[in-house]
Amino acid sequence: MKKIIYLLLFLSVSPYIKSRSVKDSVKWISIEQAGKQFLEKQKPVLFYFYKENCDSCRIQEETTFLNPEVANYINILFYPVKINAETKDSLKFFDGNYYKNSGKNGTIHDLVSKLAGTADSFPALVVFSRRAVGKSFFGYKDRDEIFRILIYYAEDIDVSTPFEDWYKYHKKGYPPGQKQIITRLKIRWKILDDALKQNTKEPRKLLLNFYNYNKVSSSLMRTQTFNQLQIANYLNEKYYPINIDVFSQDTLKIMGQTYINENKSYKYHQLPIAALEGKMTFPAFIILDEKEKVLIKVQEYMTPEKFEPLMKYYGDDFYKKENFNTFMKHFKSELKN
Template identity: 30%
Template structure:
């Protein structure tokens, strides 16, 4: 559960990176040498047990020129460097070290086979696909993601955010990367990489959401009232910006919501007094969640978050975490058809005719 203290910490640690990303100036801020605080893998694992953070492992070899170049460029980038230091346990691991290493209770060795002997831990980390450099991520849940090859600062950003904001249970890295590129297109248009996204994961962002002010929701007008969706975000939450751009701007999603729901977005750290459903909510103070955030999310401030209300202003459900287009459409239908009054969401999914895998479910 994310409390007020971690709400402040997340705001501090991530806001610097979010600002840099939003302005696409990462490549202009480079320091030499890299000031990333690298750990050995055993130390990082022990620290992670005491205070869980994602682990990022730079797997390299002494003869790999691209490994050295990435250390001098990407890992020497001021924005990348600060973000990694504040949000990860960073590890550098020589894939040909002769040291015996214990990791997650198992001992790994270099068997000294061949001209360039590979350490057993490198084989495990890279799933046997030995390519250098490679970046290995372990998120807070322990899920491993391997990203091979040299990466420029702009190319490593999506994977960093993906692991820090714990998105693996909501969306694949490839899909999130595509959505990230469409949210911050300038740098990716420059090298044409945005135009190479496979059609199957290319986002549709041509819809224009009709965001309403909270005070405009009138449940007393029986002829015009609709169910309401409240989207909570923060300026330091990068996945919030990506979800807004690619899920709410999807044309099918946008058309369905415009026809059947009121749509509101609220900055969870808003400093103004807000009126919603005839009630006034006050600011929570600088760097604290707003009173409406505390009331509707009930102390769990994971971002992004979506709260559903029926046409009478009764809160039906709240959903925490990133929601893709293919996961949002069945949710919208579930609440629009009022199926929640009779069956669970998981039961509803069994009969919902929609292509793709759904992973999100409402949290009451």
């Protein structure tokens, strides 16, 4: 039944496909090229495995991979490798070993079986992160679905968050067919100057979120993590949450220093550069105590479940009594769906 649906979809989009320019497609390279380039510059490697007589594979290639938005994203941020799963060629992998199609996995090449498993499920994607850790994804992926995978690796979310958790919140923040859901903000973000003035009268912790609108994971932190109802209520009560555009043109003053945007080629404002010590990795936020002393700097994507104990560890002053691991032993989440 699935094959019939995919075939009907393929026939319905065929005229559109033929009108597309080839320049919009993914620029596939060989395994050898990917391995050599990876050693020079670490970018994720995207393996695409297909079969000749596979309707789903053709749809994948002639819709998703011909989408200029998808193709450009892959071409810039990945080393893409396309391999016929049934090829008879001998293939040299990154480990230096040569693999052939021995027939022990039916018609599937030995290297494909090694990377994607023995299940005959195509198309298949295998993505290796910058740290050379691989994960398989099976079946046809449209624009929305493949971007959930691509962004996960391109923005190094794999370092801190299981894919299933990322997938859940990305799908919630970016429903199928929408570039982003319009979300009512429950958290009351404050302007830096206003927050600092209020802090002199009513001291609280400060949360400085350095927002990079070029990063999808930064947007999800704002709309899904910080904006989760219980988290937003807690931050509004115990913190002064401050959202700082990393490309801001404003003059910002904090900790006795004045920061501006020098409008250099890198475009970043001086404050996030100073606060992050020049390591411009996002999402990023810092927590300050009531006297504007830095308590912690975080530069990774966090789900609500991961962020909640951190904000309470500092917000309720547990950091003054015990280390974080000890705190986690008695911490109980109050999050509700």
